[in-house]
Amino acid sequence: METGTTRLSGTGMTLAYDRRVVAEGLSVAVPDRSFTVVIGPNACGKSTVLRALSRMLKPTAGAVLLDGEDIHRRPARQVARTLGLLPQSSIAPDGITVAELVARGRYPHQGLLRQWSREDERVVDESMTATGVADLADRAVDELSGGQRQRVWIAMALAQQTPLLLLDEPTTYLDIAHQIEILDLCARLHEEQGRTLVAVLHDLNHAARYATHLIAMRDGRVVAAGEPGEVVTAELVAEVFGLPCRVIEDPETGTPLVVPAGRRRAAVLAPEPA
Amino acid sequence: MTVLRTPGGFSLRFRPRALAVGAGFAVLAAGLGVLAIAGGDYPMTPADVLRTLTGGGTPAEEFIVTELRLPRLVTALLVGAALALAGAVFQALVRNPLGSPDVLGFTQGAATGALVVVVLGGSSLALSGAAVASGLATGLLIYAIAWRNGVHGYRLVLVGIGMSAILTGINGYLLTRAPLMDAARAMLWLTGSLDGRGWSDALPLLTVLSVLTPVVLLGCGPALRMMELGDDTASALGVPVRRLRLVLLAAAVLLVSFAAAAAGPVSFVALTAPHLARRLTRAPGPNLLPSMCVGATLLVGADLLAQRAFTDHQLPVGAVTGALGGAYLVWLLAMERRAGRL
Numbered sequence: 001m002e003t004g005t006t007r008l009s010g011t012g013m014t015l016a017y018d019r020r021v022v023a024e025g026l027s028v029a030v031p032d033r034s035f036t037v038v039i040g041p042n043a044c045g046k047s048t049v050l051r052a053l054s055r056m057l058k059p060t061a062g063a064v065l066l067d068g069e070d071i072h073r074r075p076a077r078q079v080a081r082t083l084g085l086l087p088q089s090s091i092a093p094d095g096i097t098v099a100e101l102v103a104r105g106r107y108p109h110q111g112l113l114r115q116w117s118r119e120d121e122r123v124v125d126e127s128m129t130a131t132g133v134a135d136l137a138d139r140a141v142d143e144l145s146g147g148q149r150q151r152v153w154i155a156m157a158l159a160q161q162t163p164l165l166l167l168d169e170p171t172t173y174l175d176i177a178h179q180i181e182i183l184d185l186c187a188r189l190h191e192e193q194g195r196t197l198v199a200v201l202h203d204l205n206h207a208a209r210y211a212t213h214l215i216a217m218r219d220g221r222v223v224a225a226g227e228p229g230e231v232v233t234a235e236l237v238a239e240v241f242g243l244p245c246r247v248i249e250d251p252e253t254g255t256p257l258v259v260p261a262g263r264r265r266a267a268v269l270a271p272e273p274a
Numbered sequence: 275m276t277v278l279r280t281p282g283g284f285s286l287r288f289r290p291r292a293l294a295v296g297a298g299f300a301v302l303a304a305g306l307g308v309l310a311i312a313g314g315d316y317p318m319t320p321a322d323v324l325r326t327l328t329g330g331g332t333p334a335e336e337f338i339v340t341e342l343r344l345p346r347l348v349t350a351l352l353v354g355a356a357l358a359l360a361g362a363v364f365q366a367l368v369r370n371p372l373g374s375p376d377v378l379g380f381t382q383g384a385a386t387g388a389l390v391v392v393v394l395g396g397s398s399l400a401l402s403g404a405a406v407a408s409g410l411a412t413g414l415l416i417y418a419i420a421w422r423n424g425v426h427g428y429r430l431v432l433v434g435i436g437m438s439a440i441l442t443g444i445n446g447y448l449l450t451r452a453p454l455m456d457a458a459r460a461m462l463w464l465t466g467s468l469d470g471r472g473w474s475d476a477l478p479l480l481t482v483l484s485v486l487t488p489v490v491l492l493g494c495g496p497a498l499r500m501m502e503l504g505d506d507t508a509s510a511l512g513v514p515v516r517r518l519r520l521v522l523l524a525a526a527v528l529l530v531s532f533a534a535a536a537a538g539p540v541s542f543v544a545l546t547a548p549h550l551a552r553r554l555t556r557a558p559g560p561n562l563l564p565s566m567c568v569g570a571t572l573l574v575g576a577d578l579l580a581q582r583a584f585t586d587h588q589l590p591v592g593a594v595t596g597a598l599g600g601a602y603l604v605w606l607l608a609m610e611r612r613a614g615r616l
Contacts, residue, residue: 056506056510076509076512077512078512080510080511080512085510087504090503090504090507091504092509093502093503094558103513104499104503107496107512116277116279116286157510231457
């Protein structure tokens with residue numbers, strides 16, 4: 001699935017907010033056609049890396065390369081046709097309908113004399129269908145549930161038609177059923193549409209289950225990167241999160257499943273349930 | 275949403291309702307304008323006015339209309355449109371319906387320059403020039419203080435409110451330093467008045483507005499709509515957020531400063547016109563063009579009221595917009611409260 005090439009990478013990046021340095025000399029690469037997930041404890045710099053890759057944050061040293069060129073030197077609209085981002089928080093204007101919001105994803109493809117082409121219309125319809133919000137097209141976004149709203153925002157990012165799509169904690173604030181729903185949707189987009197996805201996730205088990213490529217970070221460094229089957233080990237979880245655990249096989253998917261060690265030792269020593 | 279498509283891949287999208295609101299207010303403004311020109315010490319019928327405007331009036335009518343009353347009307351239209359456009363831009367940029375130039379200190383800044391000229395004694399041309407210059411200087415100062423890796427909505431609002439308070443204090447001090455006669459003239463200017471405005475007052479604003487309207491509406495309008503979604507989402511969609519904000523802030527400050535130079539700091543139009551436009555069009559987005567039409571109509575209507583409300587004397591137009599705008603704001607807050615949004 002992964003070809004070994006990369007369209008999006010960061011090399012020798014120093015990332016800082018004002019003077020607070022989050023990472024120094026950091027390099028990451030996103031394999032093409034992968035579903036890359038960045039994990040790590042709070043404040044390890046994972047969201048910061050995503051901000052850098054999506055050019056929201058300019059590295060003070062080093063560079064982010066998109067198709068071999070410094071992303072900050074390329075015209076904003078041109079980048080927006082290649083690289084999409086679903087930020088952690090977006091604002092839905094008062095009273096805007098689902099279809100109108102999704103339509104705004106077409107902005108980088110439009111112009112003063114090309115405000116709404118048939119192509120725009122088709123892509124918006126397809127994006128709403130792919131995310132299962134076509135039935136909600138005329139509803140106001142404010143009236144929707146959290147899970148529905150997140151699918152609408154993903155539909156908007158899809159309408160941008162970018163081969164690369166970055167998602168900053170797309171499952172935060174959602175209940176478990178909606179989390180799985182959103183991740184299933186991402187996996188489908190990755191498999192069926194061949195898009196390269198990069199997501200920051202909090203839940204290690206979700207990451208291990210859905211990612212084709214994992215990047216584990218701690219203190220602004222990449223500790224390990226590779227296939228979840230190779231990366232997620234008890235040693236790595238202890239190193240990255242400082243959490244003693246066991247890693248077993250996920251009975252559903254065969255991917256690694258992290259089981260934190262219990263507070264009582266007896267629980268750890270007890271034989272595995274059949 | 276209605277779409278027009280032509281062969282060759284061109285397409286235009288618009289909301290019929292927004293277009294209707296804009297056109298409706300433009301017609302209303304024209305109607306009020308004819309009434310405004312008709313009234314005064316030398317009363318004319320609306321038919322006389324239209325005849326004179328189309329070139330068929332007597333020399334006396336010609337003089338009264340084109341030299342005395344039309345410049346005042348044109349100034350009112352331009353000031354209303356400019357303030358409304360600036361207000362709509364500010365509100366969209368800071369994503370706050372209270373983000374208007376009167377709240378953020380830009381208007382007070384323009385007033386400071388004008389008051390300095392009043393205290394030192396100067397021509398009305400110097401007064402206008404000083405209003406523009408100090409309005410721009412205030413804009414720069416607020417921008418510089420609010421700048422921190424770019425200028426974000428909340429910081430701009432807070433810095434602006436602080437600056438507004440400081441400038442109001444300075445303006446009050448300057449008023450106490452002015453000789454009594456000049457202070458009276460300054461007070462009138464501070465309220466906002468269109469009394470005795472001539473072509474020389476309208477022309478600078480007309481120039482600024484005819485340059486900035488296409489820049490803001492066509493050049494920045496679509497990107498400004500994306501800014502509503504938040505800075506991150508807007509830049510993910512390819513909006514150069516920092517540059518756009520700088521250009522739009524500069525444009526809005528220029529509009530406010532030149533409007534203040536022409537008519538003084540007329541209050542509440544910048545705040546209410548975009549609100550009213552949005553409620554009527556029921557469209558999300560900054561509603562720039564409908565806002566301009568509403569603003570122009572509001573100011574012409576307010577000036578008409580100011581001239582005719584009392585038979586024995588005229589009110590400054592700013593007193594009328596202040597009273598009407600204040601009432602509207604109170605009503606709006608009550609509505610929002612009832613809707614549970616406040």
